[in-house]
Amino acid sequence: MAEQIAIAKGVVARLHPGHEAELSSPVVVNWSKIPFNLGPWPSYGARGGQEGHIDDPAYQLLNTPPTGRVYFSGAHLSQMPGWQEGAVFSAQRTLGLLATRVSQSVATEGRRAPAAA
Ligand SMILES: Cc1cc2nc3c(=O)[nH]c(=O)nc-3n(C[C@H](O)[C@H](O)[C@H](O)COP(=O)(O)OP(=O)(O)OC[C@H]3O[C@@H](n4cnc5c(N)ncnc54)[C@H](O)[C@@H]3O)c2cc1C
Incomplete structure (x- = not known):
């Protein structure tokens, strides 16, 4: 973890010289160990x-x-699983599926689908 923080500070120093000290309370997450x-x-x-x-x-x-x-x-159910944009695409897809189901229900049954409990 100390090595990762040192690397991060080094990157900040290269991109924004002098600002590496602002990384005063760094957090490192080992995602492979998150349940x-x-x-x-x-x-x-x-x-x-x-x-x-x-x-x-x-x-x-x-x-x-x-x-x-x-x-x-x-995002995991989109074609961009590692990006926020993928999460938005997936939500849009789900909303489209719901809208289609409700509109088909209205067309075939002449009424709106019952509201979820
Ligand atoms: C280290 C890291 C860096 C990243 N960098 C970028 C980046 O630079 N640009 C970018 O676009 N994307 C980045 N991403 C990816 C981005 O964060 C994800 O793609 C995005 O957050 C996925 O959104 P989501 O809504 O699918 O899931 P999440 O954001 O994971 O939302 C799921 C939510 O469901 C909640 N939840 C889970 N189980 C339950 C339950 N049983 N009951 C109630 N709530 C529950 C969780 O607490 C969470 O709030 C990064 C991800 C990581 C981990």
Whole structure:
């Protein structure tokens, strides 16, 4: 951890000379040791496809749960799993799916879907 902090201070010193001292209370997180995270962001690996081309079975399943009434959203379920933009894309996708389901319900049943309890 001390080495990581020293490296970070060195980078700040190179980019903004003289400001490295402002890094006075640094925090270092070893994401691989955080329970349930086990890393800073998901990696589907070579088998699952690279960013923009992810087609891992887990990715497909979580994006289309079998019940049809459960929706998962998050950067991990986008084609940009390590970025905030991916989280926004995923949320937009989920909202689109919900809107489609509600509008189909209105069209076929002539009423709005019941509100969630
Ligand atoms: C070290 C690091 C650096 C990064 N740098 C960048 C960057 O520079 N630019 C960038 O665009 N992205 C960056 N990212 C990625 C970015 O932070 C994520 O892609 C983004 O936050 C994912 O958003 P999300 O809404 O999918 O998930 P999250 O932001 O993880 O939100 C999920 C939320 O759900 C909550 N939650 C979990 N379980 C439960 C539960 N059972 N009940 C209730 N709440 C629960 C969590 O507490 C959390 O608040 C970085 C990530 C890390 C770790």
